[in-house]
Amino acid sequence: MGMANFSFDAIIVGAGGAGMRAALELAKSGFKVATISKVFPTRSHTVSAQGGITCALGNADPDDDWRWHMYDTVKGSDYLGDQDCIEYMCETGPNAVYELEHMGLPFSRMNNGKIYQRAFGGQSKNFGGEQAHRTCAVADRTGHALLHLLYQQNLRAKTHFFDEWYALDLITEGTRVLGITALCIETGELAYFKSRTTIFATGGAGRIYQTTTNALINTGDGLGMATRAGFPLQDMEMWQFHPTGVAGAGVLISESVRGEGGYLLNKEGERFMERYAPHVKDLASRDVVSRAIAIEIREGRGFDMNGISYVKLKLDHLGPALIKSRLPGIRELAINFAHADPIESPIPVAPTCHYMMGGIPTNRHSQALMLNEKKEAVPILGLYAVGECACVSVHGANRLGGNSLLDLIVFGRAAALHVTESLRSGLPASEPTSTQVDAALHRLQRWDNTPKGESFVRIRKEMQTVMQMDFGVFRHAKSMEEGFKKLKALKERLAHAALPDTSKVFNTSRIEALELDNQMAVAFATAASAIARTESRGAHSRDDYPKRDDENWLKHTLYLPDGSIETRPVNMKPLTMEPFQPKERIY
Amino acid sequence: MIMQTTDIPFSIYRFNPEKDKKPYMQDFTLQIAKGSDLMLLEALIELKAQDETLTFRRSCREGVCGSDGMNINGKNGLACITPLSSLKTPITIRPLPAFPVIRDLVVDMTQFYKQYEKIKPFLQNDNPPPAKERLQSPEERAKLDGLYECILCACCTSACPSYWWNPEKFIGPAGLLAAYRFIADSRDTATEKRLEDLQDPFSVFRCRTIMNCANACPKHLNPTEAIIKIKDRMLDEAT
Numbered sequence: 084m085g086m087a088n089f090s091f092d093a094i095i096v097g098a099g100g101a102g103m104r105a106a107l108e109l110a111k112s113g114f115k116v117a118t119i120s121k122v123f124p125t126r127s128h129t130v131s132a133q134g135g136i137t138c139a140l141g142n143a144d145p146d147d148d149w150r151w152h153m154y155d156t157v158k159g160s161d162y163l164g165d166q167d168c169i170e171y172m173c174e175t176g177p178n179a180v181y182e183l184e185h186m187g188l189p190f191s192r193m194n195n196g197k198i199y200q201r202a203f204g205g206q207s208k209n210f211g212g213e214q215a216h217r218t219c220a221v222a223d224r225t226g227h228a229l230l231h232l233l234y235q236q237n238l239r240a241k242t243h244f245f246d247e248w249y250a251l252d253l254i255t256e257g258t259r260v261l262g263i264t265a266l267c268i269e270t271g272e273l274a275y276f277k278s279r280t281t282i283f284a285t286g287g288a289g290r291i292y293q294t295t296t297n298a299l300i301n302t303g304d305g306l307g308m309a310t311r312a313g314f315p316l317q318d319m320e321m322w323q324f325h326p327t328g329v330a331g332a333g334v335l336i337s338e339s340v341r342g343e344g345g346y347l348l349n350k351e352g353e354r355f356m357e358r359y360a361p362h363v364k365d366l367a368s369r370d371v372v373s374r375a376i377a378i379e380i381r382e383g384r385g386f387d388m389n390g391i392s393y394v395k396l397k398l399d400h401l402g403p404a405l406i407k408s409r410l411p412g413i414r415e416l417a418i419n420f421a422h423a424d425p426i427e428s429p430i431p432v433a434p435t436c437h438y439m440m441g442g443i444p445t446n447r448h449s450q451a452l453m454l455n456e457k458k459e460a461v462p463i464l465g466l467y468a469v470g471e472c473a474c475v476s477v478h479g480a481n482r483l484g485g486n487s488l489l490d491l492i493v494f495g496r497a498a499a500l501h502v503t504e505s506l507r508s509g510l511p512a513s514e515p516t517s518t519q520v521d522a523a524l525h526r527l528q529r530w531d532n533t534p535k536g537e538s539f540v541r542i543r544k545e546m547q548t549v550m551q552m553d554f555g556v557f558r559h560a561k562s563m564e565e566g567f568k569k570l571k572a573l574k575e576r577l578a579h580a581a582l583p584d585t586s587k588v589f590n591t592s593r594i595e596a597l598e599l600d601n602q603m604a605v606a607f608a609t610a611a612s613a614i615a616r617t618e619s620r621g622a623h624s625r626d627d628y629p630k631r632d633d634e635n636w637l638k639h640t641l642y643l644p645d646g647s648i649e650t651r652p653v654n655m656k657p658l659t660m661e662p663f664q665p666k667e668r669i670y
Numbered sequence: 671m672i673m674q675t676t677d678i679p680f681s682i683y684r685f686n687p688e689k690d691k692k693p694y695m696q697d698f699t700l701q702i703a704k705g706s707d708l709m710l711l712e713a714l715i716e717l718k719a720q721d722e723t724l725t726f727r728r729s730c731r732e733g734v735c736g737s738d739g740m741n742i743n744g745k746n747g748l749a750c751i752t753p754l755s756s757l758k759t760p761i762t763i764r765p766l767p768a769f770p771v772i773r774d775l776v777v778d779m780t781q782f783y784k785q786y787e788k789i790k791p792f793l794q795n796d797n798p799p800p801a802k803e804r805l806q807s808p809e810e811r812a813k814l815d816g817l818y819e820c821i822l823c824a825c826c827t828s829a830c831p832s833y834w835w836n837p838e839k840f841i842g843p844a845g846l847l848a849a850y851r852f853i854a855d856s857r858d859t860a861t862e863k864r865l866e867d868l869q870d871p872f873s874v875f876r877c878r879t880i881m882n883c884a885n886a887c888p889k890h891l892n893p894t895e896a897i898i899k900i901k902d903r904m905l906d907e908a909t
Contacts, residue, residue, distance in 0.1 A: 102747075122727075125822055126735040140802075184803040187793025189814045196805030221818075227734055229820060235792040269772055298730045334732045416732060419751045507829065540719050584723045586688050589773040592722040 086520070087274040090512070091117050091243070093502050096250045096263060096305060096488055099127035100226070100488065101470025102284030103233035103242075104495030105502075110240035111588035112503050117243035119250055119265055119276065121300065121594065124234045128286050128298040129491065132226025133337035133412060134203060135218035136183075136492075137485030138165040138176030142193060142214035143200035144208060149173040151208055154216060154485060154663060159205045159368050160479025161621035162317065162637060162665040165654035168447050168475045172486075172493045174658075179492045180219055180284065188232050189519045191220050191409070201409075202342040202486045205368040205670070214363060218485040223337050223412040229488060248274075250304060251524035253281070253312040253466070254515045258453060260312070260465035264523040268594060271587025273527075275520050279512045280465055280502045281453070281600060283309070284495070287471040288605040290598075291434035296328050296335035305472040307601025309443050310608065312527075314453050314463060315641040315649070317474040318622045319605070320613035321440035323482055325558050326372035328435025330393035332420040335437065336413055336430055340482040341365040343409055345398035347376065348385040355394075360670040367670035370481040370622045371436035377556045386431065395429035396551055434556050439605075440622065441612070442474035444641065444651075449473065449498035454641065461653050465510075467498045476639065479653075480621020530596050536581035539596050546573050548601075550606055554613055559626045567610040574603055608642040615640055615648040633665050675703035679760040680717065682724065685771055693771065697760070711738055711750035725774040726761050731772070733888060736823030740775050746825035746886040766828040768837065782824050785841045789849035789867075794860035810856040817851035817896060819889050820844060826883035832876040839872035843883035843893030846874060850896035853903060865904050868904050874900055 085496040094107050095102045098120035109116040111233050120127065141147040141464040153173040157164055184190060184198060191199035194377055206215040218578050237244075247268040252518050254261045254275060262277040285305030289297025306316055326347075327336040341347075346365045349355045359375040360367035367375075379385055385392040400404065403426045410425070417430045444452040449469050450462040470491050477490055553566025577599065584592040617633035619625050655662045671845070678700045685693035698717050702708060708716075711731055718724045722788035727737040733751035740749055741764040743757055769777035773796070795804075827833050841849065849868065852858045868874045874897060883893040 122729055122735075122737065123783075123822075126727075126729040126737045128730065128735075130735045130821075131730050131732065180800075181801075181803055185795075185799040187852075187855065189811065189818045189855070190803070190806075192806050192808045192811045194808060196807050198803050224734075224819065227821070231818075231822075238787055239790075239792045299736065300729045419733065538719075538722075539720070557749050586686060586723070588687055589725055591725050591727075592718075629885075 087272060089117070089274060089276050091115050091276065091278045092506055093280045093282060093490035094119060094262065095282045095283035095284055097127070097286055098244070099125035099131035099284060099286055099470060100229055100233060100491035100496040102139050102282065103237050104492045105284065105469055105499045106242045107236050107240055108496050108499030109502060110237065114503070114506060117245055117276070117619050119245040119248045119263070119405070121247065121249045121268065123246045124244065125231055127230060128301055129226045129230040131296070131335060132229070132300060132488055133223045133335060134339035134342065134484050135201065135220035135225045136180060136488035137203060137206070137218045137483065138180050138489055139173065139217060140177050140180065140198060140200060140219065142197040146210070146450070147215060147217060149176060150660065151210060152176070153660065154210045154528055155205050155207055156477065156483055157663045158211070158668060159481055159483040161481055161631065161668060162633070163476065163479030163620060163639070163653055165476050166657040166662055167654045170657040170660055171447050172477050172489060175493055176489050179305065179489070179496065183229065183232065183492065186236050189221055189228055191222055191459050201339055202366060203580050204338050204341065204366045204372065205483045210226060210446050214366060218339070218342065220339065222408070223339055223410050225488060227397055227590065232249045232661050240451065249597065250308065251309065251527055251597065253308050254519050254523045255312050256513065256515065256519060258313070258463060258467070260463060261513050261519065264520060266527065268477050271590065273524070275515065275523070277512065277515060278508050279506060279556040279615055280467065280497050282467040282502070283471060283472050284469045285472045287439045288602065288662045289436050289439070291547065291550050291602050291606045291609065293547040294328065294333040296325055296333055303601045303605035304444060304599035305468065306608070307604040308606050309451070310644045313325055313644050314451065315444060315643050316441060316608045317444035317639050317641055318441035318476060318612065319608040320616050320640060320644050321480050321621060322609065323438040323440060323622050324373040324434040326369055326376055326434055327396055327432040328437070329416070329420045330388065330431040330433045331391045333435045334420045335414050336396060336432055338369070340396060340398050340410060340413055343405065344401050345396055348397055349379045350386055351384055355379055355384070368481055369484065371670055373556055374624060376434050380433070388431065393431040393433045396432045397429040398425050399427055399429070409649040437485065439471055440474065440476070440478040440480065440482055442472050443468035444639070445473045445475050447475070447497065448501035450501060454649060460648065467502065469494045469498045474610070480623060526597065526600060529584065530593065532583045533579070534577055534585055537576060539577065539580040539582070539599050542580055543599050543602065546570065546603060546606055548607070549573070554609055557624055557626055558613060560614065563610065563625050567614060569608055570606055577603055599653060607646070611646060611648060612640045612642050637665065675701045676704050677701055678713070678754060681760045681762045683764040684774055686723065686773055695883065700907070707753050707755045710749050710752040710754060710761070712743060713754055713831045714749060725776055728775055734821060736821035739823035739825045739828070740764065741766055745879060746829045748823060748825070748888045751888060756845070766824055768834050779824055781837050782827055782842070782844065785845040786822065786848060789841060789845050790864070791848045791852065793852060793858050795857055796859050803855050806856055810821055812849060813854045816891055817847060817854060820847050820891060821889060823888065825886040825888055829882040829886040831880055833884065834870055836876055840876035841868070843874050843897070846900060847891060847893040847896045850900050862907065865900070865907055868900065869904070
């Protein structure tokens, strides 16, 4: 067939923070590298990150230590995080952040000219002691500043950008990855990208839920592609609900509001976090705070506005000067989406789907993993995953605020370093056969050949409702089983759903249809994994199994493409540190 | 119970190059619950459920990614942070002016991005970086406020008559705002070169301080002010 093809040393699917950090490193090393992104890079979801990037610079707390950050992250993960990767992230974090500063990131500053750091949830000094101030911030627009910075640096490094190109599927030869097929959104042109290495940086999938802080583009494309290619997904039951999304709209209100001194109130005017986390109160881990809000609402102490339940986030006591200088973006969002100016009145907030801790399993070098015949996790030749689509796993069962931006830059760079090594050691390119390329176009053809039938928009809505109702903050076998049954029926309908718009040029309906295949794959993996994990850990909270069960479940779930669940051990062997053994998690 | 609803009329610019010889305006009606309000982007998503061929860009839906700049009742803005209640009906939606239309509300922004790239939008510093951060006082850092927040939505550049006449030669407000962001950064050592690169009669000097850019900016930034400061710096350098 007369299909365009491109050849690169490395292709990166997704041009958010993680993808562009990887691209930058590779372009600077002189490799032929391209990013393939369904949106112009600065429209990626990293742009919405607000509060900051956590690492132990020691600017705000002079004795701060990356080992304390590591302890907090392991504890925050409810001991499901891999300790080798967490050590690597926390130890290399400060240098990774200095690099950003040298590139020009406009960090807020302390009076002595150093990078400003603020308090965030789950942060402690001295392994569980008093509150730390470890999150480096660009006011409350850290993600925006970081994303634009990385785009600018990639322009400088002359990375090839394929903007508004949509990746369809992996091209594989057995379990080796040869590249991807993709669609130019503007023209409808198809192409395949042959590459010695493929890095997935496709971001999260919050759009499987009805209410989410996530951008509309967060549809789990990399996860869908991975599972269709026969690769596993890890810890997919672990979804973070952020305590403070604007009630109804779902727009994120950063944890930095509480870090700067804001707090939550119930209908009785009570500062209820004092009951749930007597020590750190509103700055407990996100899973803890979200559950507390959900309980307050469930027990009738929430507010109600046309059926939408919420609690209030108060920050007017911080004063206009602090709000304007440290939280200007939050103020803008609250005025736009909650019709509340936080200088005068509290913001109505509720737990909102925010972050996918699970994803494509990877090791410390960001190599994607699969199970071999002996059921051991081994690297997939030619495939890497970084950022939210990956499960390294540094976040385990619950991510700490400020750790996702750190994850992006640390593991974006780590992937590039490993790719560099394998390219230099002569990793060969391989020409895909036309059969292999065709296999990666089936899905598109299925949609293109079905102009009549049920609208996929309805199926999407129903799927999001099921996820919201049955796989939310609190879970129970009965409702999850019912939800899964509904998902199975929806998946069946999706297989025959129609794409009435058959045009080629900028057909966003076609893109949304293709995205829904991926959303459904992620929803399925979530449901199956959540049902399988019969304990409560981190964000996965079951009414029928309310306790953590280290004896049986101190391990990762792996969702396999045939729908079955396997497990693999958590890495409890840090690189140089003594392991942190599971303890009761109290804030 | 029958829900009380209101009909909101829309007139939306349509053009699909595969079938339309020329663009046309199409009427839509959206029913919303009485007393409720939606953001324009949410309304467009509802209208797309009526007619799946209606095409527009969107991503963050909260005013930070810059995807959904469009011309709303004659004024450029972001659909996702424009409440329907703030708009007179029928709500007339057109693509951003000054750019070629790809389809419906989607425009080709190549020229806009080219002008942005031209100003070398990255920090330049000849000195080897220190082991830790470069120091910058809060006062020096404050000079970047109002500059670094640009989201590249192009609402400003698209509203600028000087850009309409010279899109290839005049950098335009967004690009110049970015240029000044680096000129103003105490850590950047290329100020002289940056100013020199802008010295020709078009790059900066086509700005006639019409101020459409500042009026259009959904982030309340003021590119005109940045442009005036660039001109001031050029004068300083010359004297």
